[in-house]
Amino acid sequence: MSQKLHDNERIKIESNFLRGKLVEGINDNTTGAFPSDEVQLVKFHGLYQQDNRDRRAERKQQKLEPLYSFLLRARLPGGVVTPQQWLEIDRVAEELTDAGSIRLTTRQTFQYHGIFKRNLKSVFQELKFKANIDSIFTAGDVNRNTICTSNPEQSVLHTEVYELSKKISEHFLPKSNAYAEIWLDGEKVLDTEEEPIYHNIFLPRKFKIAVALPPYNDVDIHANDLNFIAIIEDEKITGYNVVVGAGLGMTHGDKTTFPRLGDDFGFIPTDKVIEVAEAVVTTQRDLGGRVSRSHARTKYTLETHGIETFKQEVEKRSGVTFAAPGAYEFTERGDRIGWVKGIDNKWHLTVFIENGRILDFDGKPLKSGLVKIAKVHQGTFRMTANQNLVIASVPESEKDNIEKLARECGLIDDGTSAQRLDSMACVSLPTCPLAMAEAERYLPGLTDDVEGLLAKHGIAKDHIILRITGCPNGCGRAMLAEIGLVGKAPGRYNLHLGGNKIGTRLPKMYAENIDEATIVSTLDELIGRWANERNQNEDFGDFVIRAGIIAEVVIAARDFYA
Missing domain, CATH: 3.90.480.10 (Sulfite Reductase Hemoprotein;Domain 2)
Structure with missing residues (x-):
């Protein structure tokens, strides 16, 4: 007997290519929210329904519904905008959002917080008609904003990978006219629509693509379902290695979920990137799990069906045979400030x-x-x-x-210290509905603490990759940090250790469900040992593994919980 599909699959199929009852929801002035099915559908249009969790108790006491608002994430492949576009981005934030801020994200774009439902169409239209920016497919079960190396020194090569990221992004945009109809007052399509890549089922789960330009791993390749790593010879890109099946999310208490590094399928010439990208996406569309959302990412498809089976299917669909991987080396990540x-x-x-x-x-x-x-x-x-x-x-x-x-x-x-430059967090509270603990609001103070510990142990100029994510979904990329904190409950976190500086090794849980004071005291001891016992130029993540403080994660499915 086949297993029952997750209800999100019904919502997608019945949505008439992502229309659902969004128009009715927009026009319903009795609530600041959408109906439950449409809460899922708005994600495909770049929106997340949220509420201010700091004000839930107050609103409940006043017998009011939660203070609903929306996050909008823009589609900016490669993250490039003109000064004129920036001025419009700023104006919309100021005039049409409650937060008034522009939030740069780990997906190399920006997002707004605190858009009330009554302002949604105005935000969409102002961005599109004044700045030529949309939010199509920046969330939901589709390919999201395609990111690429932003290193400005290699200007010619950056232009090449930037243009490729735009080409990839545009290839995976929907054919449906739903976005224009609903948000831009576009003309309704009367003919039957088709989605040649996504069909009416779309993907099992979100899908992320990155284009990396060694020696910089600033896009964190092991946070993405599909990566194209440029192979450079004589200062020219000759083609790309294709790395598939990475992802950082997991579920607390479910050891069948785990972060995973990607597998290098091999080298392809530049002119085959789109064919291979589509083959990977459609293979995931057809083989990916649709019963459990927690097991629907590409990484689990590779674990379930096998790396070789997935790779052979991609070769069959694309007509491209992978060659041996090209040589490259990552030497750093982060940004050169x-x-x-x-x-x-x-x-x-x-x-x-x-x-x-x-x-x-x-x-x-x-x-x-x-x-x-x-x-x-x-x-x-x-x-x-x-x-x-x-x-x-x-x-x-x-x-x-x-x-x-x-x-x-x-x-x-x-x-600004080197430690602060190497520290990062997701948004988390008060707006993210999945947040279990603080992240963005906790990071500055924790960074102060770590700076103090480094100074205390005589290594103030050293730094550690430190990241916080408020839940196990992984938006803050804590599972590629030397010290990664994952929210478990208010004021409590799982502490992971052992990632490396270049982002090619997963950390492993060292302490579970500890409070903020225990985090600092634990790091005090560990940083003290690192200062006194390390080899010359040995990074913190390498030290904790060599010293036997934490075991190395080599194969995630085997080692992450061992």
Whole structure:
């Protein structure tokens, strides 16, 4: 007897290519929310229904429904926008969102928080008609925003991978006119529609694609279902290695779920990328699990059907035979903060934005400062996959002025430590409905604590990849950190240790369900040992494995819980 499919599968099939009853939901002024089926459907349009959890008790006492609002995530393959687009992005945040902020994300784009339902159509239309930006397929069971290396030094190669990321993104956009009909007041389609890639069932679960340009692993390849790693010879990209089946999410208490590194299927020439990408996506569409959402990502399809079976199916569908993997090496990840000069003789300034939150803080008016920069900047802005921003292609004649403006608003702060630059968190509370513990609001204080511990043990200039995610879904990429915290309950976290600096090894749980004070005392002991017992130039993640503090995760399905 076949198992019953998850109810999300019914919702997709019955939705008339993602229309459902969204129009009726928009027009229902008796509630700030959508009906339950449509809560799932709006994700395909780039929205998440949320409520302010800080105000739940107050609203309940007042006999009011939760303060519902929406997160909108933009589609920006490669994360590049013009100054004119930035000004519109800022204006929409200011005029049409309750939060008033722009939040840079680990998917190399931006998102808004606190959009009330009555403002949704205005946000969609202002973004599309004034900035030519949409949010199609930035969430839901589809290919989401395609990301790529944002390193500005290799300008010519960056342009190539950026153009490829746009091409991939556009290839996997829907054929359905639902988005335009619902949000942009577009003309209704009367003919029968088809989705040649997704059909009417779409994918079993979300799907993420990245294009990486070694030696930088700034896109964290092992956080994505499908990765194309550029193989470079004589300063030219000759093709790509294809890495499939990575992903970081898991479920607390369910040891059949786990983070997983991807498998390198081999090398393909550049002109075969789209064919192979479609073959991987459609193989996952047809072989992926649709019974349990917790087991529906590509990584579990490889575990269930076998790597070779999946690979052979991709070769069959694409007509491409994988060659032996090309040689490459990752030497670093994260972003190079500060000025660098590209090979095009233009300057690029990467600025650190803690938690990716762009807002005017006391003494640090980031949001209005970026508006001033956008009004004079002649190049582009590049969002990174690490929640930072590159003010790109600055001519020599404008460099001093851009630096002056950036310093005035706090975008350049010489006092920011290397540890803070290597720390990252997801949004979590108060808006994320899945959050179990704080992340974004906890990170600054925890970073202060870790900075203090490094100084206490005489290694203040050293740094550790530190990441926090408020639930086990993995948005903050804690499962690729040297120290990864995963929210378990308010004020309590699972502590994972043993990832490496370049993001090619998973950490393993060292302590479960510990409070914030215990986290600091535990790290105090471990950092002290690292300072006193490490080999020369030995990173923290490597040390805790060599010293036997934590076992290395080699094969996730076997080792992660062992």
